[in-house]
Structure formats: C-alpha cells, structure tokens
Amino acid sequence: xxxxxxxxxxxxxADSTRRAILTRLAAGEASVAELARPFAMSQPAIxxxxxxxxxxxxxxxxxxxxxxxxxxxxxxxxxxxAWLERYxxxxxxxxxxxDALLQELKTKETK
Amino acid sequence: MTRLKVTTPSDRExxxxxxxxxxxxxxxxxxxxxxxxxxxxxxxPGWSLPVCExxxxxxxxxxxxxxxxxxxxxxxxxxxxxxxxxxxxxxxxERFDEAWYPGEALNTLILxxxxxxxxxxxTMRYESKDARDAVMxxxxxxxxxxxxxxxxxxxxxxxxxx
Numbered sequence: 001x002x003x004x005x006x007x008x009x010x011x012x013x014a015d016s017t018r019r020a021i022l023t024r025l026a027a028g029e030a031s032v033a034e035l036a037r038p039f040a041m042s043q044p045a046i047x048x049x050x051x052x053x054x055x056x057x058x059x060x061x062x063x064x065x066x067x068x069x070x071x072x073x074x075x076x077x078x079x080x081x082a083w084l085e086r087y088x089x090x091x092x093x094x095x096x097x098x099d100a101l102l103q104e105l106k107t108k109e110t111k
Numbered sequence: 112m113t114r115l116k117v118t119t120p121s122d123r124e125x126x127x128x129x130x131x132x133x134x135x136x137x138x139x140x141x142x143x144x145x146x147x148x149x150x151x152x153x154x155x156p157g158w159s160l161p162v163c164e165x166x167x168x169x170x171x172x173x174x175x176x177x178x179x180x181x182x183x184x185x186x187x188x189x190x191x192x193x194x195x196x197x198x199x200x201x202x203x204x205e206r207f208d209e210a211w212y213p214g215e216a217l218n219t220l221i222l223x224x225x226x227x228x229x230x231x232x233x234t235m236r237y238e239s240k241d242a243r244d245a246v247m248x249x250x251x252x253x254x255x256x257x258x259x260x261x262x263x264x265x266x267x268x269x270x271x272x273x
Contacts, residue, residue: 010244014122088117097151102133
C-alpha cells in the first residue's frame with residue numbers, strides 16, 4: 001500500500017509542468033484559471049495535470065464553490081522528499097570526509 | 112561551506128551539487144586516485160572500500176567493492192570511463208553487481224573552480240524513468256527498513272512497561 005502510494009507520488013512528480021504547479025502552490029492556494037495563466041496551456045490541459053496531482057494526494061481542492069482553489073498537501077510531498085533527504089545525508093557523510101582529505105592535500109601542497 | 116543539494120532535474124536523473132574549499136585539481140584527484148578515493152567514498156558508517164581499481168583512460172574500467180566491516184557483507188560496482196577532461200569533467204558508466212535498478216547508469220562529474228573553491232556537480236542518468244524511480248524507491252524502502260531496525264533495537268533494549 002505504502003509503495004503503491006509512492007509510485008503515484010513519484011509518477012506525479014516526474015512531470016515538469018506538475019512540479020511547476022506544486023512550486024506555485026507552495027506560495028499559496030490558486031484556482032485553475034490562476035494556475036493555467038503562466039503556462040502556455042488550456043485550462044482542460046491544466047485540469048488533467050491537477051487530477052494526477054490530486055490522485056497522488058499531493059494537492060486537494062478547497063471548499064469555496066466558485067473558485068475551488070487548489071492547495072498543496074505537504075504531508076505526501078514530505079514522504080517523497082524524505083528519500084532525497086536520506087540520500088543527501090549519505091552523500092554529505094562522504095563529502096565531509098572529502099573536505100577533511102582536501103584540507104590535508106592542500107597543506108601538503110603548500111609545504 | 113554550502114550544503115549538499117540533491118535534485119531530480121529530469122525524470123531520468125538525480126543530481127548533487129556541493130562546494131569544496133579546494134582547487135579542482137585536488138577534487139579531481141580525490142575522485143580518480145584509488146588511495147584517495149578509499150579515504151572518503153565509504154557510504155554509511157561501518158563500511159570501507161577495500162577494492163578500488165581505476166584504469167583512468169577513455170574505455171578504461173573501474174571497479175569498487177564496499178564491505179560492511181561488522182558482518183562482512185560486500186557490495187560491488189563498476190563501469191567504463193567514457194570521457195576524461197582533467198580536472199573538470201569525468202563521465203563513466205555505472206552498474207552494480209546485484210542490480211537494484213534496470214540497466215546501466217551514466218555518471219557525469221563536473222568541477223568548476225572559482226577563487227580557489229570548487230563547485231562539484233554529479234549527475235546520475237538512468238536508462239529509463241522506471242530505473243530512476245527504482246533507485247528512489249529502493250532508498251525509501253531501505254530508509255523505512257532502517258527505521259524499523261532502530262525501532263526493534265529500541266524495543267529490545269527497553270524493559271517492558273508493566
């Protein structure tokens with residue numbers, strides 16, 4: 001179950017338009033028309049992307065009947081970015097050792 | 112020192128960027144001389160890199176094997192150098208002995224030096240989006256597994272509350 005949800009999340013994140021929509025929503029909720037404006041895309045095309053993001057649980061619709069603004073659902077995005085954070089920590093460990101090694105090499109070079 | 116950034120620039124790639132306080136000749140050497148690579152490219156705590164063979168020529172091979180020093184588990188990988196422009200660019204293929212993603216990946220290391228500091232960008236490009244996602248999911252699962260291991264240890268060490 002957890003994995004199927006992640007599949008949907010990563011599939012939704014794999015598209016640059018959808019990532020741009022999420023970036024826009026990170027700045028605050030927006031209606032479909034507001035989301036469509038910066039993209040050279042029709043509202044139905046944007047709606048299709050929004051459906052994928054909704055199914056992946058990355059966004060949800062607000063309640064105001066007229067505008068139905070979309071909002072970011074930060075929890076699900078957090079599950080996906082948690083992986084990047086673990087990966088980052090693993091490499092940060094490597095690179096801290098590299099920092100120390102480079103300092104040592106620099107000292108040797110100037111001697 | 113800037114923090115390491117990890118991004119997914121396209122649906123087939125994972126990229127890392129970080130700044131090092133050293134000229135790029137040294138950063139390049141640390142990626143291409145076995146006795147230097149062995150000093151830092153170790154992965155999680157408790158692992159070492161006992162095998163580090165590098166034939167630094169276009170078409171030359173490299174082979175690295177990591178070892179978990181507590182239980183003896185090994186993990187090997189290797190590939191072929193495709194482009195070598197010292198000290199600024201290194202492109203090599205990558206394939207793990209025990210495939211955990213389909214196909215081969217192509218790793219590109221780019222080093223840009225400004226005022227004695229080096230910005231490193233390492234990009235891993237996978238054969239398909241599925242392969243890239245497999246890498247990401249495997250990381251997720253391992254992370255979840257590690258958390259369960261820690262939980263199990265904690266439970267084992269905690270006297271039952273009565």
